[in-house]
Amino acid sequence: MTVFNRHRHEFPTLASGIHLLSHSLGPVPSTARESMLAYCDAWENHTSEDAWATSWWELSRRVGDRIARVLGGSAGSVQIEPNASIALATVASCFDFKASRRNKVVTTALDFPSMEYIWDAQRQIGARIEIVNAKDGIAVPLEQILDAIDDETCLVALSHTSYRSSSRIDAAAVVERAHAKGALVLLDVYQSAGVLQLQAADWQVDFLIGGTIKWLCGGPACGYLYVRPDLQRDLRPRLTGWVAHDAPFAFAPPPMHYAKSVRRFAQGTPSIPALYSALPGLQLTETVGLEQIAAESVRRTEWMIEFALARGWQVNTPREPHKRGGSVMIGVADGPAMVERLAERKVYVDSRPSAGLRISPHFFNTDEEVEEAMNILAELLEK
Numbered sequence: 001m002t003v004f005n006r007h008r009h010e011f012p013t014l015a016s017g018i019h020l021l022s023h024s025l026g027p028v029p030s031t032a033r034e035s036m037l038a039y040c041d042a043w044e045n046h047t048s049e050d051a052w053a054t055s056w057w058e059l060s061r062r063v064g065d066r067i068a069r070v071l072g073g074s075a076g077s078v079q080i081e082p083n084a085s086i087a088l089a090t091v092a093s094c095f096d097f098k099a100s101r102r103n104k105v106v107t108t109a110l111d112f113p114s115m116e117y118i119w120d121a122q123r124q125i126g127a128r129i130e131i132v133n134a135k136d137g138i139a140v141p142l143e144q145i146l147d148a149i150d151d152e153t154c155l156v157a158l159s160h161t162s163y164r165s166s167s168r169i170d171a172a173a174v175v176e177r178a179h180a181k182g183a184l185v186l187l188d189v190y191q192s193a194g195v196l197q198l199q200a201a202d203w204q205v206d207f208l209i210g211g212t213i214k215w216l217c218g219g220p221a222c223g224y225l226y227v228r229p230d231l232q233r234d235l236r237p238r239l240t241g242w243v244a245h246d247a248p249f250a251f252a253p254p255p256m257h258y259a260k261s262v263r264r265f266a267q268g269t270p271s272i273p274a275l276y277s278a279l280p281g282l283q284l285t286e287t288v289g290l291e292q293i294a295a296e297s298v299r300r301t302e303w304m305i306e307f308a309l310a311r312g313w314q315v316n317t318p319r320e321p322h323k324r325g326g327s328v329m330i331g332v333a334d335g336p337a338m339v340e341r342l343a344e345r346k347v348y349v350d351s352r353p354s355a356g357l358r359i360s361p362h363f364f365n366t367d368e369e370v371e372e373a374m375n376i377l378a379e380l381l382e383k
């Protein structure tokens with residue numbers, strides 16, 4: 001049997017305790033320091049606008065292509081965005097909700113608040129938003145999502161894996177139904193990419209959004225937007241800027257001529273430090289391999305759920321492996337207080353209202369750490 005290489009020595013943060021926070025803030029790889037220094041060197045050495053042409057412009061495309069591999073998409077399918085919220089707002093700005101009766105957006109009650117705020121704001125410009133509920137607060141029944149998609153639906157936009165419960169939807173089934181009804185599909189894969197194997201191309205999903213700071217061990221402000229390659233040229237986002245122009249350095253007056261590539265979904269100057277900060281985590285993810293990472297995640301979350309259920313704890317995450325992501329949520333009486341007590345014992349998790357503790361093992365955690373963390377939680381809960 002080959003030993004799973006956890007690359008622990010490449011994460012200085014792990015020396016400070018048991019890091020189970022990959023759903024929120026991944027630990028920084030030590031090679032990120034070199035990468036940020038490489039950024040400083042390049043910055044120092046650029047004496048004119050040549051910075052764009054000689055390295056920075058290209059870097060945005062290169063990081064996009066690496067993220068595309070994580071998502072199961074082809075090169076040229078991912079545009080780097082400032083964050084997932086802007087990625088979503090850019091997609092929303094492609095729709096003219098007042099132009100036809102096809103103006104319904106289907107979302108769910110388990111999506112991230114930014115997403116809810118953005119859809120709510122689209123009501124002002126004619127969008128009808130249908131929010132499919134999760135009665136148990138854990139999972140939105142697939143049938144109810146499929147039933148909500150009708151001939152007036154223009155977009156189905158929901159989390160692939162929920163930040164609140166780690167419940168995962170059946171992407172292929174949603175895309176199949178939406179396309180049959182003439183609607184597009186956007187999945188927020190922030191809580192999936194880097195811990196699950198995703199298949200953007202096979203699913204034929206239209207859009208994916210997310211970022212690199214959680215499961216992909218990158219720095220902040222490196223969001224991304226995947227757009228199905230054969231759909232890209234049909235879309236003209238109103239949330240735009242000079243970087244999205246076909247000839248950005250021509251500084252031409254309007255009308256806008258969108259780039260004939262995924263760059264048409266950009267806005268202004270990209271965050272270059274964010275690109276450098278994301279590279280080491282992407283490299284490590286590729287080195288370890290998503291198939292192995294996903295298998296480890298299932299094995300450990302399974303063990304954690306069994307441990308919790310055996311003690312009669314409230315598990316706010318689906319039991320079936322194919323219906324959940326990489327986190328396990330455990331209901332506790334006072335989440336923030338328990339997070340503090342665990343931190344005193346050097347176990348780092350977080351909590352969310354009505355979800356409870358969010359606990360996320362990733363490839364760099366040892367089995368012993370996961371067991372120790374759960375045993376400490378048992379001690380604190382049961383004494």
Ligand SMILES: Cc1ncc(COP(=O)(O)O)c(C=O)c1O
Nearest residue numbers: 083084085112163188190191211
């Ligand atoms: C599922 C999900 N979507 C979106 C976001 C927010 O992304 P951003 O801050 O990049 O807009 C988060 C952050 O926690 C998240 O968990």
